[in-house]
Amino acid sequence: MSKTVPVIIASLVGFLMIFAFFSPQLLWLRQTAEDWFAIITTIAMIYGGLTLCFHHLKKISDSEAGWGFSAVTLLAFGVTVIVGMLKIGVVPETARNLNHPWSGPFLQEGGAFWWIYQYLFSPVVSTMFALLAFYVASAAFRAFRAKNVEAILLLVTALIVLLGQTKDREITTLFLPAMTDGSTSYLPIADLTEFIRKTIVTSGQRAIMIGVALGVVATSLRILLGLDRSYLGGDE
Amino acid sequence: MSSSVTILDRLNVLDRRWIFLAMALAVAAPILLGIGSDESPSPPTKRLFDRLEELPEGSRILMAIDFDPNSAAELSPMALAFTRHCCLRRHKIYFVTTWGTGVPLLDATIKTVVQSEFGRGDRPYQYGIDYVNLGFVAGDAVAISQLTSDIRKARSQDMQGTSLDSLPVMNDVVSLQDMQLLITPSAGFPGAKEWVQYAGTPYKIPLAAGCTGVQSTQLFPYYPDQLVGLVTGIRGANEYESMLASKYPVPYAEMSKRPASLRGGPQRWAHRLMISLIVLGNAIHFANRYRRSSHS
Amino acid sequence: MNRETTIWTLLFIVGGLSLAYHVQSSERGVGQQFVIPVEIAGRVDAATGVIVPLGAGESTEGEGVIKGVRYDKAGRETSQAVYSLSRTIGVWVAAILTLCVFSYLYRDNPFYKLVESIIVGVSAGYWIVQYGWTVLVSKVLVKLSPDLARYAFLPETPVDAKPEYLYLIPVILGCLIFCRLIPKAAWLGRWPLAFIVGTTAGLKLILFLNADFVRQIRSTILPLVVLSTNASGGSDFDWKQSIQNLVIVVSVLSSLTYFYFSVEHKGWVGRISRVGIWVLMISFGASFALTVMGRITLLTMRLQFLFDDWLGLVRM
Structure with missing residues (x-):
């Protein structure tokens, strides 16, 4: 019972999506399922927020190492939710709606929630990703070694593409005679980069894509047929 | 020694x-x-530029701003350049995002280009007539699937809470299949890959993508059969800005209007x-x- | 005080003094932000009770006028621009947090950990607010109680909208996920999960098969001998396109052979799969270079923020 009903739900809705793709008569059912999907994932997200709070509250109550950071996380979470749901600093967009103080967009420029996005969220997440520029440089220096044929291919391609992604690819024209019309439009690195992109890189990725597609199709089919129930977790 | x-x-x-x-x-x-540095166009970028040039005035273009601050460095300049080009060609633009964290970036694109650069003059771009901000559609890739059958099922109101039925720009528009071109500067999931899988390929809707460098190799197999154009990373954005600058030198040759060229x-x-x-x-x-x- | 601490203390003092001097001497100011007030005003129509926008030139100070003020970003030079303290503080906060994140490059430290903790909370909160307004209010509340939605949040909701109680089903199904918190009823929490997994699996089965399998095979079936029409109407052998097509076909087939594990990679299968490995290595080499490109761009953007928006050293 505990696993039969969910398997039936998954199969029913899954096969519905498949049949609706081929049958316009079932379109309304597909649209309803898609609508419900958004609602259910939203509630799941609230559940996720709640478990995050429980996790950090437990860390604080157990006085685990770094519990102070958990308190900061909880505080940031609480402030963001309150500020966003109360639409602090947001004004109605049109005169008609002036007597509806909560009618303005919650992310309105100048509002408190927008401020959090603009000056807290945006700079921090983008800087965290920018850190990778440094680590990738360090990795290139330490680990990118021509140890065998495969590594040489990887390395040489990376060098060609790195050079080909900026105007420096035109430097190679300095070593070549000018074209008959005097132009310097013959860019071997640019041509080579484009050739690699069009042929070998595309082909390698295409092979991966075909393999992944087959994997996704097989897994989906196993889920819909009830053969794969791992997503339901262990017995409870 | x-x-x-x-x-x-x-x-x-x-x-x-x-x-x-x-x-x-x-x-x-x-x-x-x-x-700074400008760029000469590569074929996948030029193909999108040419497609936007060829489309007749007033064509419907869906602009899906599917990225967040993590990838804004590469994709924001693209979003600005694509939007500028659409406005210069007087196309109708339908802005949307499937990324919750992309909403302020979508708003910034509209403010910077449509309202500031094309919101005045003899033929100003008017909200509800020439463009609409559909905002965030929830449900990740499933939201794209929803848009392919009925936009109003995914969102019945625009970002300001106005019913879509009361906006002239939405007249005769039911789903993505009524668009002449979909353009998505996108990173990660859901992104260009999902737009290809859920909208472009099954419904044969012309689709072009701008992508981050990280994501680009995964999208190469879709070009040119399933993607009209593919603009890759900051180089692609720079190429697009350079093409805009050479076709519309006033004012797009100015470096202040070319964030990608500055980078x-x-x-x-x-x-x-x-x-x-x-x-x-x-x-x-x-x-x-x-x-x-x-x-x- | 050890040597490292001394050096860092000195660096902080020199940095702080330089910043203080720059704040005093900079013409543009450091991180100063300006806004322009946008007034939204209307007058209540006595007959209908609806607020109507003011006519052109009508005073915003008259009786019965209701006003709201929004502030949009503006350049310092814009007429009527006013200094914004909240946004200036915002730029300073963003700059300090950016530097805190960069401090991780030296070594892990409490500043970085603090920022990390803040951002975990803010991110989770952001998503809840985003989905709360976009789905729970704009999708669920509008359907279940259009009158309440119109009264409180979405005044444009059609007046003839009727409640659609069918939407209670996904709400109840979704709320079952909270049963996971109750050990005896935890099994009920699988139902909404099954709905999500089933929908995704059904859609993916068809769409992956179409876009990533059939269409990819179709795109690989290419002519190996390409003829192009010349100026006199005859046919020429297009060696460039022919080589390109040949490379694509050989590369895809060899890479697929490498991924085919049902046959032992020996003999000619082994040789072909080795070519496949080379193709994949070239592909990964290009991926690496393109990834580097992206990360450098991000770093450029963050430094542009520090030098332009915050310190005002350059003008973008």
Whole structure:
């Protein structure tokens, strides 16, 4: 019972999506399922927020190492939710709606929630990703070694593409005679980069894509047929 | 001999923070000196540019701003350039995002281009007539599927809470299948890949994508059969800006309107550093091998 | 005080003094932000009770006028621009947080950990607010109680909208996920999960098969001998396109052979799969270079923020 009903739900809705793709008569059912999907994932997200709070509250109550950071996380979470749901600093967009103080967009420029996005969220997440520029440089220096044929291919391609992604690819024209019309439009690195992109890189990725597609199709089919129930977790 | 040995030993144990410092300088110096760089167009970028030029005035273009601050450095300049081009060609633009964290970036694109640059003059771009902000549609890739059958099922109101039925720009528009072109500057999930899988390929809707460098190789197999155009990373954005600058020099030749071209200079120097580091790293590797073999 | 601490203390003092001097001497100011007030005003129509926008030139100070003020970003030079303290503080906060994140490059430290903790909370909160307004209010509340939605949040909701109680089903199904918190009823929490997994699996089965399998095979079936029409109407052998097509076909087939594990990779299968490995290595090499490109761009953007928006050293 505990696993039969969910398997039936998954199969029913899954096969519905498949049949609706081929049958316009079932379109309304597909649209309803898609609508419900958004609602259910939203509630799941609230559940996720709640478990995050429980996790950090437990860390604080157990006085685990770094519990102070958990308190900061909880505080940031609480402030963001309150500020966003109360639409602090947001004004109605049109005169008609002036007597509806909560009618303005919650992310309105100048509002408190927008401020959090603009000056807290945006700079921090983008800087965290920018850190990778440094680590990738360090990795290139330490680990990118021509140890065998495969590594040489990887390395040489990376060098060609790195050079080909900026105007420096035109430097190679300095070593070549000018074209008959005097132009310097013959860019071997640019041509080579484009050739690699069009042929070998595309082909390698295409092979991966075909393999992944087959994997996704097989897994989906196993889920819909009830053969794969791992997503339901262990017995409870 | 002894001095060269010392240098090799030092390089073998070089603290990575010196490399970090070199990278910081390679990027910071060109910014402070104001060094930019333009680009010559590659075929996948030019194909999108040409498609937007060929479409008749008033064509319906869906602009899906599917990225967040993590990838805004590469994709924001693209979003601005695509939107500018659509406005210059007087197309109707339908802005949407499937990324919750993309909403302020979508608003910024509209404010910077549509409202500030095309919101005045003889034929101003008017909200509800020439463009609409559909805002965020929830449900990730499933939201794209929803849009392909009925936009109003995914969102019955625009970002300001106005019913879509009361907006003239939405007249005769039911789903994505009524669009002449979908353009998505996108990163990650859901992104260009999902737009290809859920909208472009099954419903044969012309689709073009702008993508981050990281994501680009995954999208190459879709071009040119399933993607009209593919603009890759900051280089692609720079190419697009350069094409806009040469076709519409006033005012798009100005560097202040070309964020990607401004980032071209630091990009060039950082790539030079990366190439040098790879070459130096391998030189050390071979020197160590030579030293080991000569010792044994 | 050890040597490292001394150096850092000195660096902080020198940095702080330089910043203080720059704040005093900079013409543009450091991180200064300006806004322009946008007034939204209307007058209540006595007959209908609806607020109507003011006519052109009508005073916003008259009786019965209701006003709201929004502030949009503006350049310092814009007429009527006013200094914005909240946004200026915002730029300073963003700059300090950016530097805190960069401090990780030296070593892990409490500043970085603090920023990390803040951002975990803010991110989770952001998503809840985003989905709350976009789905729970704009999708669920509008359907279940259009009158309440019109009264409180979405005044444009059609007046003839009727409640659609069918939407209670996904709400109840979704709320079952909270049963996971109750050990005896935890099994009920699988139902909404099954709905999500089933929908995704059904859609993916068809769409992956179409876009990533069939269409990819179709795109690989290419002519190996390409003829192009010349100026005199005859046919020429297009060696460039022919080589390109040949490379694509060989590369895809060899890479697929590498991924085919039902046959042992020996003999000619082994040789072909080795070519496949080379193709994949070239592909990964290009991926690496393109990834580097992206990360450098991000770093450029962050430094541009520090030098332009915050310190005002350059003008973008």
